[in-house]
Amino acid sequence: MDRTLQNAPGALLIIDQQQGIRGLDKPRNNPDAERHMAALLARWRAAGWPLVHIRHISREAHSVFAPGQPGALFQLEFMPMGREQVLEKNVPDAFINSGLEHWLRVRGLDAVVIVGVASENSVEATARSAGNLGFATTVVADACYTFAKTDFSGRQRSAEEVHDMAMANLQGEYAQVLSTDELLAN
Numbered sequence: 001m002d003r004t005l006q007n008a009p010g011a012l013l014i015i016d017q018q019q020g021i022r023g024l025d026k027p028r029n030n031p032d033a034e035r036h037m038a039a040l041l042a043r044w045r046a047a048g049w050p051l052v053h054i055r056h057i058s059r060e061a062h063s064v065f066a067p068g069q070p071g072a073l074f075q076l077e078f079m080p081m082g083r084e085q086v087l088e089k090n091v092p093d094a095f096i097n098s099g100l101e102h103w104l105r106v107r108g109l110d111a112v113v114i115v116g117v118a119s120e121n122s123v124e125a126t127a128r129s130a131g132n133l134g135f136a137t138t139v140v141a142d143a144c145y146t147f148a149k150t151d152f153s154g155r156q157r158s159a160e161e162v163h164d165m166a167m168a169n170l171q172g173e174y175a176q177v178l179s180t181d182e183l184l185a186n
Contacts, residue, residue: 008049009183010138011109012040015054015094015116015123017078020064020071026147029119029159036143036180037115038077043184045081050109052085053078054094056122093125101133111136113183114175115143120166131174139175140183141167 014037030036044051056065057072064071080086087098094100104112112130114137116123123144130137146166148159157165171177 008044008047008111009186010111010113010136011104011107012044012049012051013054013094013100013112013114013116013126014041014051014078015114015126016056016118017053017075017116018055018065018071019073019075020069021117022075023064023071024147027159028145028147029163030142030145033115033117033143033145034075034077036140039180040113040115040140040143040183041078050085050107052087052100052103053080054087054089054098054100054116054122054126056092057088057090059090089122091125092122093129094122095126095129095133104135110134111138113138113140115140117145119144119146119163120149120169121146124166124169127170127175131170137170137175138183139167139170139177140180141177142179 055074057067058065060066085103087100089098112135114123114127127137127139146159146163149157149162151157167177
């Protein structure tokens with residue numbers, strides 16, 4: 001294996017940083033999440049570490065993520081460069097029907113670092129699968145975000161509560177949850 005890859009904390013998976021997510025008019029957490037994601041992206045690019053841009057392409061014609069809609073395009077600051085890997089998904093879990101597991105395994109990669117949106121949806125689903133498939137999984141909490149939501153009992157939950165619960169669901173059992181500073185300090 002390439003010595004550069006041996007030093008990588010894992011393949012960086014950037015989930016759903018598309019234009020359509022910016023159009024949601026709901027309270028969200030982690031206003032600096034994109035800044036943290038951009039810092040991680042810059043670090044991975046500078047080191048030549050593996051990274052994967054994952055975009056959601058909806059099966060629903062009315063979705064902002066439907067094929068051909070501007071919302072399905074990557075945000076400019078997360079636009080893939082050169083030979084960076086791009087995978088599309090149609091469900092929250094980036095491992096389902098996307099080729100992600102195969103892409104990682106043929107490169108001998110056994111660890112992933114997950115960032116993106118939404119904490120309790122695509123991030124959590126992808127991290128659970130990564131952990132279940134045996135990948136050493138890190139979720140960078142301050143480089144993920146979500147939106148306020150009504151829980152199953154009908155109570156309104158803040159974006160911070162939804163995010164914190166998603167991180168608690170993952171910590172220890174499926175992933176190690178760190179901050180950007182903690183990850184970059186290693």
